Amino acid sequence: MAEQKALLVTGPGDRIVLGTRHIPTPGPKEVLVKVAIAGLNPHDQLVRDLGYFIGNNVPAPIGIDIVGTVHAVGKDVDNFKVGDLVFGNGDPFDGDYMATQEYALMDIDFLGHVPSSITQDEAATLPLNALTMYIALFDASTHGIPSPLTPAGKSFDYKNTPLVILGGGSNCGKFTIQLAKWAGFGTIVAIAGKTKADYLVELGATHIIDRTLTDDQIESEVRKIVGDDLLHVCTAVLAKDQTLGARLLSNSKKGILVPVTKGAVDESKLGDKKAGYEVRGFLCRPHAEDKRELATVFWKSFPDLIEKGILRPTPYEVVKGLDANKINEILDAYGQSKGPTRPNIHVSGA
Structure with a gap:
């Protein structure tokens, strides 16, 4: 058997x-x-250090975002051919579908041709984070808001559905803002650093709240904007404490907090949530049966959304070659919350 x-x-x-x-x-x-x-x-730091996703299925590559050229095709593949430049979502539960190797399998339901309007490096910043936040907003198990790509989305009142995004300046936060703007949300509140405010407004945020304010101040500012009508909060950064997101939800109506990672909520700091609230965690794995249909619908439109400028790539840094020492340094930095701008590994070293 050939090796790589x-x-x-x-x-x-x-x-x-x-x-x-x-x-x-x-x-x-x-x-x-x-x-x-x-x-x-x-x-990916959690994959290395704690065995997230891969468990005992080692040795295993890491990375889910993949850009490359089609080298071979299986049966029942009509829309891709050898030599096509493509980008897509790998599968964190199967090493054959992971990124840090010379050749990887890709499921054609979660694969697209790289749009002519962007570079290969820009394409590599898109699959995981964009799909993650699409699922966060529009899957039945998360916020349950109907996607604009579905029949139910045609009649949904996005304009009068406020959304708050904790970590609005993160890569996931930026995609949440863009997806919300595309859907037509009338109030998109991003909690982020001041230096990113202008760009986040350009992406679609209607309000920016300084993340350096105290939790009490942030809650006060949010309620000035949405009153007691907030039913949807996304936490778009890795966070062990989800208390602030829960605090921001309505006190009189049942709201939903969807974080990208699990975290604790200090109930003593929530006040009186008369109708209760829900924290709905999720995993962005399009290959899972309960996510496949939603993800497939998204991928059919994804390249076009990029081509039209509705979804924009995020910044990146190039890492040349399969350099284990360099990648370990990057993952160490992530573990200390000091990670670099999004790393793109150029596998061939070019």
Whole structure:
């Protein structure tokens, strides 16, 4: 069996190493992609250090965002051919679909041609974070707001549905803002740093609240904007404490907080939530049966949303080659909340 180079996790808590693994063969509705760019995100530090997703299925590559060229196609693949430049979502539960290797499998339901309006590096910043926040807003298990891509979205009152985004300046936060603007939300409140305010307004935020304010001050500012009608809050950053997001929800109506990671809520700081509230965690895994339909619908429109400028790429930094030492440094920094601008690994070193 042919082998390839790969950056691998060999066990929870172990350092990333450069090794080899088999080159997989595409099955029905799959393509084999020669990986040009492997995108990393903060959760990859948790994959290395705690074994998130991969568990004992090691050694395993990391990274979910993939850009490359189609090297081989499986059966029942009509819309992709060898040589096509593509981008897509890998699968964190299966090493054959992960990014930090020379060749990876891709499910054609979560794959698109790289739009001509963006570069390969820009394309690598899009799949995971954009789909994550699409699921956060529009899946039945999260906020349950109907997607504009579905029949129910045609009649939903987005204009009178306020949304607050904690971590509005993060990459996930930026995509939440853009998706909310695209859907037509009338009130999009981003809690973020002052230096990002103008850009976030450009993306679609209607209000910016300085994240350096105290929790009491932030809650006061939010209620000045939305009154007691806030039913939807997204936490778009990794956070162990979800208390502030819950505090912001309506006191008289049942609201929903959707964080990208689990965190505790200090009930003693919430005040009187007469109708209660829900915290709905989720995992962005389009390959899962309960997410496949929603994700497939999104991917059919995703390249066009990018081409039209509705969804914009985020900043990135290039890392040349499968450099285990450099990747370990990046993941260490993520673990200390000091991660760099989004790292794009150029797998060939170019």
